[in-house]
Amino acid sequence: MSDFKPLDPLLHSQLRLAIMSLLLSVKSAEFTFIKEKTEATAGNLSVQLDKLSKAGYIEIEKSFRDKKPLTTCKITKKGITAFESYVNALKDYLN
Amino acid sequence: MSDFKPLDPLLHSQLRLAIMSLLLSVKSAEFTFIKEKTEATAGNLSVQLDKLSKAGYIEIEKSFRDKKPLTTCKITKKGITAFESYVNALKDYLN
DNA sequence: TAATTTAGTTTATAATATAAACATGTTTAT
DNA sequence: ATAAACATGTTTATATTATAAACTAAATTA
Numbered sequence: 001m002s003d004f005k006p007l008d009p010l011l012h013s014q015l016r017l018a019i020m021s022l023l024l025s026v027k028s029a030e031f032t033f034i035k036e037k038t039e040a041t042a043g044n045l046s047v048q049l050d051k052l053s054k055a056g057y058i059e060i061e062k063s064f065r066d067k068k069p070l071t072t073c074k075i076t077k078k079g080i081t082a083f084e085s086y087v088n089a090l091k092d093y094l095n
Numbered sequence: 096m097s098d099f100k101p102l103d104p105l106l107h108s109q110l111r112l113a114i115m116s117l118l119l120s121v122k123s124a125e126f127t128f129i130k131e132k133t134e135a136t137a138g139n140l141s142v143q144l145d146k147l148s149k150a151g152y153i154e155i156e157k158s159f160r161d162k163k164p165l166t167t168c169k170i171t172k173k174g175i176t177a178f179e180s181y182v183n184a185l186k187d188y189l190n
Numbered sequence: 191t192a193a194t195t196t197a198g199t200t201t202a203t204a205a206t207a208t209a210a211a212c213a214t215g216t217t218t219a220t
Numbered sequence: 221a222t223a224a225a226c227a228t229g230t231t232t233a234t235a236t237t238a239t240a241a242a243c244t245a246a247a248t249t250a
Contacts (some may be wrong), residue, residue, distance in 0.1 A: 003132050004113045013207075014107060014188075018099045019186045031229070037098050042209050046230055052180055062229095067216065069228050092110075093116045094182055108238075125199070139239050141199055157198095162247065164197050 003011060005089035010055050015040050016048050020083050023058060023075040031071035049073060056084055105150050105175060110135055111143050115137035117180050118153060118170035126166035144168060152177055 011017055018038045023029060035045050049071075051061045052058045057079030075083075106112055115131045118124055130140050144166075147153045152174030156167045170178075 002123075004109075004116070007109050009206090011108060012107070014099075014102045014104075015207080017188045021099070021190070024190075032227090035228095041209060042229060043210075043231080046228095047207080052231090069215085071229070089190075093112045094185075095116070095119075102235085110238080131198095136200060136240060137199080138241075141197095145199090159226080164246085166198070173215090 004092045007093075008086045010051065010057065011082060011086040013048070015044060016052060017049060017086075018081060019045075019052060019073075020057065021072060021073065023082065024080065028072050028074040031073070034073065041087055052079070055082075099187045102184055102188075103181045105146065105152065106177060106181040108143070112140060113149060113182075114140075114143060114147060115152065115170065115174060119175065119178060123167050123169040126168070129157060129168065134156075147174070148176075 002059065011020060015038060018040075019034060019061045022034060022037055022082060028068075031042075031045065031049070034049075040048070049058065049060060054079075055071075056076060059074045060075055061074070063070045063072070098147045106115060110133060114129060117132055119131060126137075126144070129135075129144075130137060133140065135143070141167065144153065144155060148168075150173075151171060154169045154171055156169070158165050158167070
């Protein structure tokens with residue numbers, strides 16, 4: 001688009017954008033925390049985290065705590081850059 | 096979402112957002128003009144204009160000029176309000 | 191008059207988002 | 221000890237959405 005820069009489809013999604021927004025403001029976040037904050041279903045969240053991870057926008061670490069699985073997420077440099085580009089591109093549309 | 100207001104799905108779409116953005120800045124716009132500015136295909140544009148029209152976000156007037164069909168679009172008050180709400184909700188996500 | 195262009199619409203397909211169903215193990219109640 | 225309920229996710233099926241290809245209809249040009 002001439003007047004409108006393309007919007008990274010990976011970020012132009014309500015849930016994934018919320019995830020990235022959250023992760024920008026913390027060092028790392030647990031699956032259940034993100035689930036609560038975004039009010040997403042576990043299934044949906046799992047899928048979207050996987051997509052962000054496969055794109056290299058976040059890092060996912062799986063471990064155990066109190067014998068229970070624990071999924072921890074962290075935004076990457078690539079993710080931060082992508083987010084910034086997205087916000088910048090979005091400006092074309094907001095005025 | 097608690098921390099994140101929902102984003103109007105009708106506006107959270109690259110092409111429809113570009114259309115609305117364009118229409119905000121002009122009194123009215125012709126189909127071909129919007130097509131050029133957004134670099135959308137005619138079919139896609141036709142579908143998306145129809146959706147915006149059905150939602151009452153824009154008004155579409157069909158006439159003829161030089162014996163050829165002429166489709167003219169105009170944003171409505173409802174559309175302006177919806178756009179403003181969308182931008183406002185989006186702020187939750189951008190920081 | 192046949193091919194091309196203009197201005198779109200309709201329909202088929204591809205991509206995406208989402209939730210329902212499932213898996214695996216843990217804790218609690220009986 | 222065993223069953224029921226809970227925790228933490230993943231996988232898969234479905235619904236929604238976006239998009240382009242195919243089509244229509246009239247006008248213009250060769």
